[in-house]
Amino acid sequence: MASRPEARFRALLWTAVIFVVVFVCLQFIRPELTNPPVTAELQAPPEVKQVLKNSCYNCHSNETKLPWFDKVVPAYWVVTSDVTEARKHLNFSEIGKLPAAQQKGFLFEAVNMIQLGAMPLPSYLRVHPGASVTPEELAVLRNYLTAPPAAEAAKPAATDVNVADVEYGKWIHESKAESTPAMNVKPEFNGVAYVPDYKNWKVISSTDRFDNHTLREVLGNDVAVKAIAENHINPWPDGTMFAKVAWAQSQPDERGVVKTGAFVQVELMIKDAKKYASTEGWGFGRWRGTDLKPYGKDASFQNECTNCHAPMAKNDYAYTMPIGGQE
Numbered sequence: 001m002a003s004r005p006e007a008r009f010r011a012l013l014w015t016a017v018i019f020v021v022v023f024v025c026l027q028f029i030r031p032e033l034t035n036p037p038v039t040a041e042l043q044a045p046p047e048v049k050q051v052l053k054n055s056c057y058n059c060h061s062n063e064t065k066l067p068w069f070d071k072v073v074p075a076y077w078v079v080t081s082d083v084t085e086a087r088k089h090l091n092f093s094e095i096g097k098l099p100a101a102q103q104k105g106f107l108f109e110a111v112n113m114i115q116l117g118a119m120p121l122p123s124y125l126r127v128h129p130g131a132s133v134t135p136e137e138l139a140v141l142r143n144y145l146t147a148p149p150a151a152e153a154a155k156p157a158a159t160d161v162n163v164a165d166v167e168y169g170k171w172i173h174e175s176k177a178e179s180t181p182a183m184n185v186k187p188e189f190n191g192v193a194y195v196p197d198y199k200n201w202k203v204i205s206s207t208d209r210f211d212n213h214t215l216r217e218v219l220g221n222d223v224a225v226k227a228i229a230e231n232h233i234n235p236w237p238d239g240t241m242f243a244k245v246a247w248a249q250s251q252p253d254e255r256g257v258v259k260t261g262a263f264v265q266v267e268l269m270i271k272d273a274k275k276y277a278s279t280e281g282w283g284f285g286r287w288r289g290t291d292l293k294p295y296g297k298d299a300s301f302q303n304e305c306t307n308c309h310a311p312m313a314k315n316d317y318a319y320t321m322p323i324g325g326q327e
């Protein structure tokens with residue numbers, strides 16, 4: 001009779017042994033993560049770099065230093081893929097070769113991301129709380145960016161900012177007239193279809209445009225506009241659609257002035273709580289370049305979207321705060 005608990009104990013022991021063996025074997029499946037040489041590090045004062053080193057360099061530089069617990073699979077797989085992706089978007093070890101104005105441009109975007117709670121990636125912060133950017137550190141970055149430039153000429157004059165705005169407005173206007181139906185745009189890998197009509201939607205928010213560096217606009221369809229008017233924006237009603245349009249900035253001219261450049265991409269968020277339940281109730285899509293190529297290799301691209309929109313969970317995953325809508 002005494003053999004029954006014993007048998008159970010043996011089964012348990014074996015399960016544990018198999019688990020450990022599998023776990024150890026998995027450790028050998030390791031994608032390579034190297035630190036290429038630092039060719040042109042960001043040029044900024046040491047106190048600015050210190051903040052970025054502490055919170056961002058692990059992913060956005062060639063000086064990745066992983067603590068031991070990041071080297072254990074499966075955490076290692078997640079971190080490796082984050083680092084690879086992050087370096088592609090922004091690599092502080094390489095942007096030092098760009099003109100000063102453009103380096104600052106990246107920092108403006110960085111501050112925006114920090115302020116919105118999108119960076120460092122929230123999933124990373126949960127495991128690495130020390131990487132969070134404190135209000136004091138944020139102030140260091142902001143002070144650096146808003147300090148008057150050494151040469152007054154480097155500051156874009158109000159008229160130049162206006163010129164950029166006018167050019168931008170012209171594009172919006174022209175693209176409305178443009179006949180896109182002829183263009184056969186493929187749906188995203190998750191099945192979300194492109195909606196050419198976004199150009200006729202209302203601009204509901206332009207994001208923090210610090211120095212006119214950020215050339216992007218958020219538009220909303222009729223359902224979104226109505227929801228804003230009635231203050232029914234949490235959750236947003238089914239049928240709500242957002243578009244975020246992004247522009248390249250032209251190379252800064254000899255005075256460091258950056259103007260609206262080519263169309264980069266349009267992103268869509270389409271609300272349908274049931275249909276898109278697995279992605280927080282939103283269908284995500286991103287189409288890049290003038291040929292509007294669906295972004296990603298397969299439907300897993302949408303993990304990037306949901307991961308980065310996660311800090312706004314309390315706001316139904318939308319970053320855009322309609323003016324007058326909240327606070």
Ligand code: HEC
Pocket residue numbers: 052055056057058059060081082083085086089090106109110111113114119120121124131133304308
């Ligand atoms: C855990 C890794 C990780 C850390 C740490 C991290 N990022 Fe990122 N970051 C990413 C990834 C991954 C992307 C690419 C996401 C995407 O657009 O698909 C990204 C993208 C960005 C982008 C570009 C977005 C775009 O549209 O091109 C900026 C700017 C940025 N991060 C700033 C920062 C700043 C500033 C910090 C530090 C305060 C930081 N990140 C920390 C992983 C990280």
Ligand code: HEC
Pocket residue numbers: 112113116118207208216218242243244267268269284285286295301302304305306308309317318319320321
């Ligand atoms: C690196 C972080 C990040 C990633 C990755 C990301 N977003 Fe966003 N998204 C933002 C931020 C921040 C905003 C707020 C506007 C701004 O500052 O550009 C935003 C705004 C938007 C908006 C306007 C509505 C709103 O929430 O304010 C849409 C549409 C959108 N994103 C779609 C997408 C899609 C589709 C993807 C994936 C292909 C994606 N986003 C991935 C950070 C991100």
